[in-house]
Amino acid sequence: NKKITIAIDGFSSTGKSTIAKQLAKELGYIYVDTGAMYRAVTLYVMRHLFVTETNFDEEAILRHLPFINLRFVFDEKLGYGEIYLNKENVEKEIRLMEVSNNVSKVATVSKVREMLVQQQQEMGKDKGVVMDGRDIGTVVFPDADLKLFMTASTQTRAERRYKELCERGENVAYEDVLKNVKERDYMDSTREDSPLIMAKDAIEIDNSDLTLEEQSQKIMELAKEAI
Ligand code: C5P
Numbered sequence: 001n002k003k004i005t006i007a008i009d010g011f012s013s014t015g016k017s018t019i020a021k022q023l024a025k026e027l028g029y030i031y032v033d034t035g036a037m038y039r040a041v042t043l044y045v046m047r048h049l050f051v052t053e054t055n056f057d058e059e060a061i062l063r064h065l066p067f068i069n070l071r072f073v074f075d076e077k078l079g080y081g082e083i084y085l086n087k088e089n090v091e092k093e094i095r096l097m098e099v100s101n102n103v104s105k106v107a108t109v110s111k112v113r114e115m116l117v118q119q120q121q122e123m124g125k126d127k128g129v130v131m132d133g134r135d136i137g138t139v140v141f142p143d144a145d146l147k148l149f150m151t152a153s154t155q156t157r158a159e160r161r162y163k164e165l166c167e168r169g170e171n172v173a174y175e176d177v178l179k180n181v182k183e184r185d186y187m188d189s190t191r192e193d194s195p196l197i198m199a200k201d202a203i204e205i206d207n208s209d210l211t212l213e214e215q216s217q218k219i220m221e222l223a224k225e226a227i
Helices: 016-027 034-048 058-067 097-106 110-123 136-140 154-167 174-190 212-226
Strands: 005-010 030-033 050-052 070-075 080-085 129-133 146-151 203-206
Touching: 005 016, 005 136, 016 030, 016 080, 016 129, 016 146, 016 212, 030 034, 030 080, 030 110, 034 050, 034 058, 034 070, 034 080, 034 097, 034 110, 034 129, 058 110, 070 110, 097 174, 110 129, 110 136, 129 136, 136 146, 146 212, 154 174, 203 212
Parallel strands: 005 129, 005 146, 030 129, 146 203
Antiparallel strands: 070 080
């Protein structure tokens, strides 16, 4: 069986990672959550480089980039890697609302993108990879064998994210989650460097009205056709 590269892009909270993890597991591929990488850099910036609560010094980020080390450590039980920021497991902390509120801004910095894209290309160089994010099919792997673009209504996505956060015990208001989803959509699709757009050869999957099972089935079929 030949190994392929699968790129999954889309707006926030469209269920990309759920489907990507599942796909990677079934195919025996590695899964790379590129959003986690942008989130981990953001966490670093929040801890060390914020000038005010929401403002950072771009020059300072550039100086610190060589000291930001990211690694995914594979967890047998989970079936995928958890992200480490300079040897610390930050998988939980990067999902906090505060990080979500700042990540899209940090993701506009070209040098940050350059560094992360290079690491992503390295992780996927032997194929057999499912990678999700915003620019995988357009920038990271423009030659990916299968490109999916996930969409769902803003309402559906905010509701899902809200439920997820509540289940994790975070004390958030639905209105704030909705606002964050909208803001990230806007910033991610209007930024100058690598904006979120659907690659010409991507297959769009609107999952507003699909059950997880229907969606998995459809995507598994597409993957099998591509292999
Ligand atoms: O996928 P997730 O929602 O965790 O991504 C968090 C943020 O990281 C996105 O809203 C976007 O600003 C940024 N990101 C990006 N490019 C990627 C993945 C994520 O700019 N490939």
